[in-house]
Amino acid sequence: xxxxxxxxxxxxxxxxxxxxxxxxxxxxxxxxxxxxxxxxxxxxxxxxxxxxxxxxxxxxxxxxxxxxxxxxxxxxxxxxxxxxxxxxxxxxxxxxxxxxxxxxxxxxxxxxxxxxxxxxxxxx
Numbered sequence: 001x002x003x004x005x006x007x008x009x010x011x012x013x014x015x016x017x018x019x020x021x022x023x024x025x026x027x028x029x030x031x032x033x034x035x036x037x038x039x040x041x042x043x044x045x046x047x048x049x050x051x052x053x054x055x056x057x058x059x060x061x062x063x064x065x066x067x068x069x070x071x072x073x074x075x076x077x078x079x080x081x082x083x084x085x086x087x088x089x090x091x092x093x094x095x096x097x098x099x100x101x102x103x104x105x106x107x108x109x110x111x112x113x114x115x116x117x118x119x120x121x122x123x124x
Contacts, residue, residue: 002026002113006096009118016122017084022096022115024077033102034072034079035111038092038120045095049081050105059105064090088124093117 008020022034035050049070050059058070069082079096097111104110 002098004096004098004113004115006094006115006118009094009120011121011123012086014086014088014122014124016086017082018086018120020081020083020094020096020118020120022079022081024098033099033105033110034070035097035099035105036070036079036081037095037097037108038090039095039117040092043092045108047106047108048094050102051079052102057102061106083120086120086122088122090120091122092120094120 003025005023005025006020008018010018012018033050033052036048037045038048039045047061048064049068051070051072053074060068067085071080095117096115098113099111101110
């Protein structure tokens with residue numbers, strides 16, 4: 001059974017940076033899409049970024065484009081989200097997810113495996 005474990009969240013001042021990691025443990029899940037979503041209090045879970053297993057294709061939400069970078073280490077089945085120029089509106093619980101297809105990467109139901117989430121708080 002594969003599990004996803006996020007790390008790297010914390011408290012940072014506006015304009016600062018954080019790097020989130022998502023490690024997949026258990027058997028390799030082969031070619032999948034990995035994504036990052038976030039959920040602020042009282043809000044729906046929203047798409048942040050996604051990357052295909054090959055690492056050749058990436059997608060970003062407009063709100064984070066140019067500030068966040070998603071990457072993936074295929075050898076270790078680890079995904080990363082480098083977050084720069086953080087804003088207070090980036091404050092949320094960030095979730096890593098994995099899906100088998102990679103067709104509708106911005107949709108929550110594309111993904112069948114989720115991590116437990118890591119809190120990111122940006123203070124202004």
